[in-house]
Amino acid sequence: MPATCWLGEENKNLVPGDRIAARVYTTLVYRSPLEGMKGVLIRIRFPSPLGDILSCMSLRNRLYRILCCVLCALSPVGAMAQSTHYSVKLVPDFERHVLLGDETIEFQANAGEVEWQKQAGLHIVASKAAKGAVTVAKQLVTVRVLSAGRHSVRFKFEAAAGRGIKWFEDNAGLATAFYCETWMVCDxxxxxxxxxxxxxxxxFKHLPQGASGFRAVGPGRRGKEWAGDDxxxxxxxxxxxxxxYLLSFGIARLEVAMDGRYSIYAQRMGANNVAFAKTADAYAFLRSAASIDPMNPHYTQAFLPGPSMGQEAAGMALMSQDDLSDLLDKDDVQLMAHELAHQWWGVTVGIxxxxDFWLxxxxxxxxxxxxxxxxxxxxxxNQKIVELxxxxxxxxxxxxxxxxxxxKWKDAHEALGPIPYVKGALFLERLRTExxxxxxxxxxxxxxxxxxxxxxxxxxxxxxxxxxxxRDLKTIFDEAVYH
Incomplete structure (x- = not known):
């Protein structure tokens, strides 16, 4: 495993307990054995008191001790799986408000146990691992694989309504948001x-006026569409x-319009040319700020039934019909621009x-x-900053x-909340001023x-x-980011 290590400054003239001692870290760059991954950057941050101890060692000893820790962390104690590909088929049951799922996960792993998450409302009715055994718990699925290499596991399940799935009134459709473990088995x-x-x-069944007009909108590239017997x-x-968490989707009666790299799905299209123009204007501004194109070349906005909502996904955002009306009638561009910004800060650059959800x-x-x-x-x-x-x-x-x-944020539910939004935006405004x-x-x-x-x-x-x-920005980041 060829590796290059770099250790930060010597931390001279510091005593244990100083902030920088707690931020001693090493970066190990290595070529991953996983298919399709050209390289993985691993950074391990050692908090006090280990940071204090390391800061008192010579550079040579620090490198040796940290490298031992890194190699130990990379050793095959568990299966160390990387879920490389999900294939998921979902059929909504509008009468019972459940999703009927058929999912295959293809992954690379060493021998050992591999874990995925699910919510309690996702009930697995059948599972099969090609080269291993599957154990299903209330919120966890474990696969024990017998040998290193490429593996696959298949599930059939029913996903009931829960955190992350919203069924619209009057069988008008549904939307999913953020918590993928509600509608699929996932890491x-x-x-x-x-x-x-x-x-x-x-x-076709259990829908007023049948399925006519219903469309699905999902992450990534729009692929094949066809009418089958089912x-x-x-x-x-x-x-x-x-x-x-970037794999959300929606289903509703929607019209579709396209303009170059942009698509709009909406219940009532109205002045779609205005919506496209505002989106293109915001895109140009954000592209200039980011200095690169986003990961997904095409961007879709879906305006669904119900009250205001905002959910980013890969190459796509879910909002509401009311949000489209506000965009067109009130020139309220904030939600549109916020969700579009995630195509760079959230999708292209991930945490x-x-x-660090604030990033x-x-x-x-x-x-x-x-x-x-x-x-x-x-x-x-300025008014927006005053409000923040x-x-x-x-x-x-x-x-x-x-x-x-x-x-102390251990999962997505704990991380969500106003601090990453409000305090994060204000810190960026402070940096801009500084x-x-x-x-x-x-x-x-x-x-x-x-x-x-x-x-x-x-x-x-x-x-x-x-x-x-x-400039050395340690003091500013210490105060605003780490304390």
């Missing part, structure tokens, strides 16, 4: 990414690996763990405000303040283009901004 950790083929079948089939393919949501919130500045003027931007400051004061008064990098526009936007471009199709944490953003500014 929901941000550190794991996979490709997907999703087939959605809209059945209903209308819609296929979506995500060819680049992404985290599973390594829930600890998704804080960026999307700030970028939508920055677009408002360009679209509606500086006064409109007011929300942050209230969060502090309620005792809900947390560091932006918060390692560094000035030219340096700030240069740093945003460096960070985004330099980490495309990679997983990041707060230190990656800090390094990019320090490189752009030529």
């Amino acid at each position: 929901n950790s941000p550190g794991q990414r996979a490709t997907l083929q999703l087939e959605l079948v809209v059945p 209903g209308h089939h819609f296929v979506f393919e995500q060819d680049d690996p992404v985290q599973t 390594r763990s829930w600890s 998704n949501e804080g960026f999307a919130e700030f970028m939508s405000n920055a677009y408002i500045e360009m679209h509606q003027g500086r006064a409109a931007y 400051q007011g929300r942050m004061r209230k969060l502090r008064e309620e005792g809900k303040d947390r560091p932006l990098h918060w390692e 560094l000035g526009d030219e340096i700030f936007w240069r740093g945003i471009g460096l960070y985004t283009s330099g980490n495309a199709r990679r997983l990041v944490d707060s230190s990656d953003f800090e390094q990019a901004m320090e490189k752009a500014s030529g």
Whole structure:
């Protein structure tokens, strides 16, 4: 396993307990044995007191000790699986409000146990591993594989309504959001990414006026569509690996319009030319800020029944018909721009763990405000910042303040909340003020283009901004991100 190690500064003249001692880390870059992965960046951060101990060692000893820890972590104690591809077929039962699922997971693993997550409402009725044994628990599926190599496991299941699935009133359709383990067996950790083929079948029965007009919208590239004996089939393919919380989809009676790289699905299309123009304008602004194209070349916006909602997915966003009306009639571009921003900060650049969820949501919130500045003027931007400051004061008064990098968030449900959005956006505004526009936007471009199709944490953003500014930003990041 060829590797290159780099250790940060010597931390001279420091005593145990200093902030930087707790941030000693090593970076090991190695070529992954997994098919389709050209390289994996592994960064291990050692907190105090181990950071204090390491800071007192010589550089040579530090490298030796840390490398031993890294190699130990990479040793095949468990199966160390990477879910490389999900093939999922879902058929909604509109009468019972359940999804009937047939799923195959293809993965690479060493001998040992491999685990995936599911919610309690997902009931597996059949399972089969080609070279192993499957154990199903309430919220966990374990596969014991007998040898190293490529493997596959297949499930048939029923997924009841639960966190992450919303069935619309009057059998008007459904939408899924974020929690993939509600409608499929998956690894929901941000550190794991996979490709997907999703087939959605809209059945002819149990629907008012039949299935006519019903369409599905999903992540990635729109694939084949056909009418079969069992209903209308819609296929979506995500060819680049992404985290599973980016695999949401929706089904409703929808019209479809396309304009170049953009598609709009909506119940009532109306002034679709205006919606396309606003989307293209926001896209151009965000593309300029990011300095690169997003992972998915085509972008779809689906405006579904029900109240306002916003959910990003790979190459796609789910919103509501009311949101489309606000976009067209009130020039309310914030939600549209926020969800579009995730195509760079969330999809193209992904977080390594829930600890840095602000790198998704804080960026999307700030970028939508920055677009408002360009679209509606500086006064409109300033008003958004004042609103965020007011929300942050209230969060502090309620005792809900947390560091932006918060390692006590263990899963997506804990990570969701106002702090990553509000405090994250305000920190970016502070950096912009501190560094000035030219340096700030240069740093945003460096960070985004330099980490495309990679997983990041707060230190990656800090390094990019320090490189752009030529300044040591440790004090600012310590105060705003880590404390």
